[in-house]
Amino acid sequence: MDGFVNPNHQIPVEVWAGWVERACAINEFAAPDRPISNPSSGPTGSPSDDSPGTDFNRRGSWSETGLFDQGWAWVRQSGDDRGLITRPGKDGGVSASIGMVTSRQNGWPLFWCWSTSVPEFVAEQPYNRFAVFTALNHRGDFKAAARALADRGYGHRQPEVPIVLPSHSRNVTGSGLILTPTGEPAEPDRLFRWMSELRFRPQNDKWLWDGYLSRGGVTMLSALWKAGKSTLLSHLIRAFDGRSELFLGRPITPGRVLYVSEEHEEMWAERRDDLGIGDHVGMVCRPFKGRPSPAEWAAFLGSVVKSVDEYRFDLVVFDTISKLWPVREENDAGQVEDALMPVWNITNGGAALLMVHHNRKSGGKEFTGSRGSGGLPAFCETLIEFSRNTEDPKDCHRVLVGGGRYRETPAKLLIELTPSGYVSHGDPDDGPPIVLPPARDWKALLTSIVGTESKRFDEIQSALAESGRDGQGVRKKDLIDELNRRVEGGEYERMGLGTKGSPFRWSKVSFDSSPGVPPLGKSEEQDLEPNE
Incomplete structure (x- = not known):
């Protein structure tokens, strides 16, 4: 240790950083799951325990717990037996959630109380x-x-019938768990899992913000500087307080947000006061005085993981990632990937991660417009490109282009900032709706437009537009679906190959006509555009 300790018994910063960096390189520590309860919250048990309490956790309902009998009431339901509730004696406001938080160990829904005015429960604890x-x-x-639950029939669960796999002599249940000789599920003691053992998140718990922010997933939002990213994100994180079920027309689930920002604290204090952002959001403003070293970055991510675990954050935002990570050369894929690999420790616990980045001035197609190495967008499950709709600086419209690994992600959204917040105008590529007269149903008009003489899609569309004015619109997809329905019902037939030389044509089935081809499918629907 000679030369490492100065007369004041302080280790030089550069020496300490080197030690930490080496330690991180050989680290095998994995952050433990959050505890599902504290001593006051009751026994935990395991999924194989057939005691009445554990069986009740699996199959029971919140109404059976007695919550609603004792005066608790729904504020808003967000699905089957889950949502926000208010305590007895209170006319409004949110006092607790049920089913919004789940046990990571067993998957049971939990009750989470925020109110300090309920003597039966400790605030900020799961039950x-x-x-x-x-x-x-x-x-x-x-x-x-x-004993009371046993009298109600809980605690006598029938064992699952095992599925016999022809190529293996293993005992696998319908839920995908291996059974031990005693019939209890066990974690595989090996490097890999068989396909039958893979787990997935239920659809109703998959998304924080439908199509864009998935639990345990990584999303990148990229845009040119000063395009309005911070404004959009301010409205987004506010929406996680549960005041609305939708944001930009997409379902959003109430949750907690840990926001790491390159901006100074005063700017966020102003946004807080302007928009009314609540304490479901935790802020970390400018955590580094300069670009961090790899060791400092690793230590900071460790603190983020700890905060996510202790305070149960559902979403972590890095805005912008280029001002936070230790990467000095953004085009160096090795540096980028070295900085990104540790962030999986955040998402492995189930939190979603949103990384904000800048686009190049020159832009790019197929999500190649982000600055630096392609290793960053390739690392993410979901990609969002945010841009102005026009060059007019007064235009409050923006466009979100989405893509990635999930089919739920919208391809494009046109959004607008209004005095009351952001609104969505849907996919701008769908074009304006067809205008129809208010007194007539467009499906009835379709019956008179499509006769025994076949018509192309664009001819049908034009005829509908000419037949109606000052009425409600009909989307292209709705028209295609109706044509398909009539083909399937035998009322219409469809001819053509769907190519430029042989476009699709529809007509009423006559007595001497032969059966038409199958209705237009999704892949064919995409080929329809050049023929319109």
Whole structure:
């Protein structure tokens, strides 16, 4: 250690950073799952335990816990037996959530109380159904609560019927868990999982913001500087407070956000006051005085993971990633990937990660417009490009172009900032709706337009537009769906190959006509555009 310690017994910063960097390189530590309860929240049990309490956690409902019998009431439901509730004696406001938080160990829905005015529960702590039932009905006596649930039929679950795989002599249940000789599920003691053991997140718990922010996934939002990213993101994080079920027309789930920003604190204080952003958002403003070293970056990510675990953040935002990571050469794929690999520690716990980045001035097609190495967009599951709709600086419209690994991600959205917030105008490539007279149904008009003489799609569309004015519109997809429905019902037939030389044509089926080809499918629907 000679030469490492100065007379003041302080290790030089550069020496300490080197030690930390080497330690991080050999680190095998994996952050543990969050505890699903504290001592006051009741016993936890395992998925194989057939006790009444554990069975109630699996199959019971929140109404059976006694919450609603004792005066708790729904504020907003976000699905089957899940949502936000208010405590007894309170006319409005949110006091707790049920089913919005789940046990990472067992997958059970949990009760989360924010109110400090409820004597039965400790604020900011999770409770499973059994613990809630015990607290409300048996004054914390879990044995008495278990006996009461047994009288209701809980605790006598029938074992699952194993699926026999021809090529293996393993015992696998319908839920994809390997059974031990005693019939209990067990984690595989090997490097890999068989395909039958792979797990997936239920569809109703997959998205924080439908199509854009997935739990456990990484999303990149890229745009030119000063295009309005921060304004959009300010409205987005506000929307996670549960005040609305939709943001830009897409379902959004209430949650907590940890926002790491390159901007100074005063700017976010102004946005907070202007928009009313609540304490479901935690801010980290300018965490580094300069570009961090790899060791400092690793230590910071460790602090983020710890905060996500302790405060149960659902979304982490890095705005912008280029001002936070240790990468000095953005075109160096090796540096970029070295900086990105540790962020999986954030998403492995189930949180979503949104990284904000800048586009090049020259832009690019197929999501190649972001600055630097392609290793960054390739690392992400979902990509969003944010741009102005026109060159007019007063134009409040913006365009979101989306893509990635999920089919739910919208290809394009036209959005507008209004005095009341952002609104979505749908996909701008769909074009304006066809205008129809208010007194007549467009499907009835279609019946009179398509006769025994076949018509192309654009001819049908033009005829509808000419037949109606000052009425409600019909989208192209709706028209295609109706034509398909009539082909399937035998009322219409469709001819042609869907090419420029042989476009699709529709006509009414006559008595001497032969059966038409199958209705227009999704892949054919895309080929329809050049023929319109």
